[in-house]
């Protein structure tokens with residue numbers, strides 16, 4: 001295995017800059033997830049690293065070898081595509097063996113590796129089948145098998161689970177996590193599914209419009225989002241936002257809310273007229289039983305998921321969503337007073353997170 005270093009990579013299609021001077025590193029053995037919305041350049045970036053697309057400048061290093069000048073097959077990496085790309089007329093065993101065969105491996109070695117890979121992925125009983133005789137999850141496993149059989153230095157995964165149903169996706173997520181542990185593999189994994197990113201990653205890189213928004217451990221991305229984009233993109237239901245300003249007493253006043261931020265505001269932010277945005281996650285809104293409420297509104301909709309409830313609160317502003325325990329005594333039409341759990345408020349100035 002090896003580390004991956006990407007430096008100053010840019011890419012344009014015609015006039016449109018799709019990747020904008022990206023630099024990042026994936027450490028040896030790290031599971032790194034590239035997370036971002038559709039069209040932000042994730043696949044393009046993987047294809048550049050794999051050598052399937054040419055960048056306009058920059059360098060790519062795998063281990064201690066510069067690879068951006070090398071042909072794709074000499075880069076010693078494996079690419080698992082979203083579409084699996086299995087050969088329909090070949091059996092599972094032949095699909096697995098294919099990449100070794102084209103590289104001229106000895107027959108006995110190929111057989112040994114096919115058996116080993118099949119055992120690792122639980123494909124032992126399926127080796128004689130054709131892809132069309134497999135379920136989605138099994139096909140997915142064969143696609144992963146074709147990647148790991150070569151023992152490459154680096155794995156690139158492009159949304160490998162997005163074709164599967166929710167249950168299977170959860171199951172395969174667990175399998176990938178175990179596989180990563182066992183192989184100690186270096187992985188760059190692309191997804192727009194934040195649950196996948198949060199559960200699989202050692203490190204998440206959040207991408208928007210071809211630029212890195214934040215890099216960090218999942219907990220860091222979730223609890224200390226660097227800017228409004230990351231705060232709004234990660235988390236479901238989405239973080240609640242309100243615009244307003246802080247008065248002389250350190251009270252944030254929005255259209256339909258007020259929060260005491262006197263302890264949180266950095267000294268360099270002027271009180272009085274500085275426009276700010278505050279953010280609060282649905283699970284951090286609680287009922288203000290007594291004492292001052294930050295928000296007063298009316299329950300509009302209650303989505304009961306069994307394990308918890310999403311309570312939509314209508315107010316004078318754009319409304320709020322709170323995530324509450326199933327026994328929370330809230331009914332549509334009822335009045336509700338909310339406050340923020342201690343220390344759970346986020347403050348943004350010009351789109352960037354500030355505060356202590």
Ligand SMILES: Nc1ncnc2c1ncn2[C@@H]1O[C@H](COP(=O)(O)OP(=O)(O)OP(=O)(O)O)[C@@H](O)[C@H]1O
Pocket residue numbers: 013018036037038039040041042043044045192
């Ligand atoms: N060959 C191409 N020619 C022109 N534009 C392209 C080409 N390939 C990609 N693009 C554009 O580049 C942008 C990034 O595409 P890319 O496929 O990398 O997005 P993505 O992040 O992988 O999205 P998704 O999550 O939908 O797969 C998109 O706006 C896309 O339309």
Ligand SMILES: [Mg+2]
Pocket residue numbers: 042043044
């Ligand atoms: Mg893509």
